[in-house]
Amino acid sequence: MRAKFKKSTKRSVKKERTLQFTLNVIGIFMFIGVLIRWWTVPFAVNNDLRIYYNPDFQMKLSECKEFLEFTLCAASVYFLLVNIYFLGKRGKKLVYIILVLLAVFNLYMMLTLLAVATH
Template sequence: MNTKKERTLQLTLNVVGILMFMGVLIRWWTAPFSVSRDLQIYYNQGFQMTLNERKEFLAFVLCAASVYFSLVNVYFLGKTGRRLVYTVLVLFAVFSLYMMLTLLAVATH
């Protein structure tokens, strides 16, 4: 049974997630714009994403958003949901450390 406080927190986290991922998607259009040394904004064609980069970027954002919203909403299902979310976060942390060490080992050889 969700209390009003939990529902408000869940709604807040969902709204923050929507704003956050909308901000990430805005990068799609704002990346080619740069600021020169004399503070003039100009369009840099070299920063424009290719079609393949756009597909990869969109896939990354959609996957990250689905993980975020899934974890936020599972967290509020109860005690089991909280345990599941904490377990997933610990696994993400361990995997990130493993990948960091693997990439460091590859880069130094």
């Protein structure tokens, strides 16, 4: 006599959602940490290991704007890719394709900047 058991799909969905939630929380803390840099950059440590304020390190308004734009774009890409990944097989394929395209684009940009810098 054999017993037939059905595999529970609820358990795997719960694990995937837990992983998705964990990756989203890690992303939130990661990008909050990057944004905190905005305020902590002007502080430095001297030879006596004392913290002091150095106004030369303060970002200008245009630099702050660019920094904020970069951080928000990077956060958008991160959260978009994390949440697309958990949509199913198509989502995973799409994320892998996007990551490969980003890697190729980054390599191209690196070589272009290297070529421009050496001429």
